Amino acid sequence: MQAQVRDVARLAGVSSGTVSNALNHPEKVSPATRERVQQAIAELGFVPNIAARQLRRGTNDSIGMVVLDIANPFFTAVARGVEERLAGVGRPLVMAHSGQDHEREKAYLDLFAEQRLSGVLVTPAGQVLDRLRRLRDRGTAIVVVDRKTGAREFSSVSVDDTLGGTLATQHLLDVGRRRIAFLGGPERLTQIKHRLGAARRVVEQHGSGAVWHVDSPTLDVEAGRVGAAALLDLPAARRPDAIFAAxxxxxxxxxxxLTLAGVRVPDDIAIVGYDDNEFAAAAAIPLTSVRQPAVEMGAAATGRLLEVIEDPHAKVEHIVLSPELVVRRSTVA
Amino acid sequence: MQAQVRDVARLAGVSSGTVSNALNHPEKVSPATRERVQQAIAELGFVPNIAARQLRRGTNDSIGMVVLDIANPFFTAVARGVEERLAGVGRPLVMAHSGQDHEREKAYLDLFAEQRLSGVLVTPAGQVLDRLRRLRDRGTAIVVVDRKTGAREFSSVSVDDTLGGTLATQHLLDVGRRRIAFLGGPERLTQIKHRLGAARRVVEQHGSGAVWHVDSPTLDVEAGRVGAAALLDLPAARRPDAIFAAxxxxxxxxxxxLTLAGVRVPDDIAIVGYDDNEFAAAAAIPLTSVRQPAVEMGAAATGRLLEVIEDPHAKVEHIVLSPELVVRRSTVA
Incomplete structure (x- = not known):
């Protein structure tokens, strides 16, 4: 049997209304009464029912986050930024994982809508504009992370992929590479398009060298293995001298x-990665990588979300953060 | 303005009670009426308020999971097992991250208690028995993951660390290693104690060789760098010929x-890891590792949790899964 407000009231010798005030408007209750109520609560193991409170108030304090891929350290770093920012304001974060599955994403957005969370951060996997609108219309603030879905209606925080692609490619040219394979896909992803587009533009402006695209259906370790193996199958004269990994x-x-095939990195082939996650720096040959400010992105998105919670009519804003190049041994011996 | 049940009722030309039945007891309502209600709901953008439903029912369908360290791929693999098992029963998973911080862990367990989730999976960071008891007393099922906290009261799923330590050490002896450094700590963690204890026992029974412990305050990449650097500072004759990483x-x-110092792996020093996460297999020299069945652990814990939800008086059970050794090039050239 769970303790009810009336049990607490009986034990404390006060009315149910006083218990409710002690919980929700402590300033209306004398310190002595507040203490009696708190003792009764402790004795009975009573926990105020959040469902009852929410029903009165309409929304709850929690922030929800729909994470695109929890196995990718980039997104766990984004989550860390969100947590750090929320810790300062004492709001809890509940996470749901879409796993890039649009059906799951829709189900979790519906769950968050039902829970009447005060704010939701989302990196969309599919077409979710209708659901984001519905959440907004029910009083939940929305900020889009690492995308610009519904840019006219929803604020977003993302990173400048054109700049990232430019930095990586210019660096490869600077260390003398001319035959650059860009590995990763599919190209319909905005991020891939921008990074690859920048690489092509930089090489073209440079006037010598070439970039070619080795497509992949996914963006994981196995895609890297398969792509590299395909490049090693080429006659030596047609191999790249650098790989720009997506x-x-x-x-x-x-x-x-490359290591298992006896190819020397960076002497024979240089490698640039993208994200600068923990494992890039931890690789046996530490990876040069374009550092995405993931923690900062999570923090900025959360800051913006808190503003939209305060003022639902705040202007739509798009914060675009700049990546930076971190040079390590995979490009410079 | 949010649509209310009465708005739906008006538009559909039925009573509020009929709307409520259509949502919660559809079998009581004729198909034609159900369709009218659904059309009105679609038109008004009405979402049934989960807070109202919860209040009637006492608990909600969601399962909560308190994750110890979201940046450790081991725990994201456990979460994958949980998700896969829950997908089969159509229950959503909400995750909270304690980050090994006991205060945050307590706050999230309190949040889950307030939300009256039907079940919670937790890998405790600190002493949480009182909170787990309170959750249970309020009708939330509990299963402990990767630990045996409160073993007399709560079911658990964990992995046999003594067997894991035995497999790793026996393998190192089998490939001719005799001077084994066990790297990781602190030793008060049950898992470290069991893995290291098993290593010492296996070497003792073998009758030749030695195991020594290189302690570390944390269990991350940096601890590995620092520990390895300390071992490389030893005179060559006193260096280990194998490192068993926690x-x-x-x-x-x-x-x-070791790679950056020009030490050959495995020729000079062999390495065995533990967990067999995605990055062990992806290392430049793929790591031999003790595979923890993380996905299976998540699935088994969820299966047990669903049983406890069905029958809160189900017997306390401890499922102990067996790890297995995955041999790769870091121990066998």
Whole structure:
């Protein structure tokens, strides 16, 4: 049997209304009464029912986050930034994992809508505009992370992928590389398009060298292994002297395949990754990588979300953060 | 303005009670009426308020999971097992991250208690018995993951660390190693104690060789780098010929430090990791590792949790899964 407000009231010798005030409007209750109520609560193991409170108030304090891929350290770093920012304001974070599955994503957005969370951060996997609108119309603040879905209606925080692609490619040219394979896909992803587009533009402006695209259906370690193996099958004269991997997971797969094949990194082939996750720096040959400010992105998105919670009519804003190049041994011996 | 049940009722031309039945007891309502209600709901963008439903029912369908360290791929693999098992029964999973911080862990357990979730999976960071009891007394099922906290009261799923330590050490002896450094700590962690204890026992029974413990305050990549650097400072005759790392993150840090110092792996020093996470297999020299059945652990814990939800008086059970050794190039050239 769970203790009810009336049990607490009986034990404390006060009315149920006083118990409710002690919980929700402590300033209306004398310190002595508050203490009696608290003792009764402790004795009975009573926990105020959040469902009852929510029903009165309409929304609850929690922030929800729909994470695209929990196995990718980039997204766990984003989550760390969110947590750090929320710790300062004492709001809890509940996470749901879409796993890039649009059906699951929709189900979790519906769950968050039902729970009437005060704010939701989401990195969309599919077409979710209708659901984001519904959440907003029910009083939940929304900020889009690492994308610009519904840019006219929803604020977002993302990273400048064109700049990232430019930094990586210019660095490869600077260390004398001319035959650059860009490994990763599919190209319909905005991020891939921007990074690869920048690489092509930089090489074109440079006037010598070439970039070609080795497509992949996924963006994981195995895609790196498969792509690198395909490149090693080419006649030596047609091999690249550098691989620009679309993310660090791919770069790790590339590094492994080249190492096991006896190819020297960076002497024979240089590697640049993207994200600068913990495992890029931890690789046997530490990876040069384009550092995405993931923790900062999580913090900035959360800061913006808290503003939209305060003022639902706040202007739509798009914060674009700049990546930076971190040079390590996979490009410079 | 949010649509209310009465708005739906008006538009559908039925009573509020009929709307409520259509949502909660559809079998009581004719198909034609159900369709009218559903059309009105779609038109108004009405979402049934989970807070109202919970209040009637006492608990909600969601399962909560308090994750110890979201940046450790071992725990994201456990979460994958949980998700896969829950997908089969259509229950959502909400995750909270304690980050090994006992205060945050307590706050999230309190949040889950307030939300009256039907079940919670937790890998405790600190002393949480009182909170687990309170959750249970309020009708929430509990299963402890990767630990045996409160073993007399709560079911658990864990992995046999003594067997894991035995497999790793026996393998190192089998490939001719005799001077084994066990890297990782602190030793008060049950898992460290069992793995290291098993290593000492196996070497003792073998009758030749030695195991020594290189302690570390944390279990991350940096601990591996620092520990390996300390071992390389020893005179050559006193160096180990094998390192048994307490987890894969440490093993990756060791591999990097040895590689950059020109030490040959496995010729000069062999490395065994623990967990067999995605990055162990992806290392430039793929790591031999003790595979923890993380996905299976998540699935088994969830299966047990669903049983306890069905029958809160089900007997306390402890499921202990067996790890297995995965041999790769870091021990066998």
């Amino acid at each position: 993310n660090d997971l791919i770069a790790l797969g590339v590094l492994q395949t | 987890n894969d993150l440490i093993a990756l840090g060791v591999l990097q430090t």
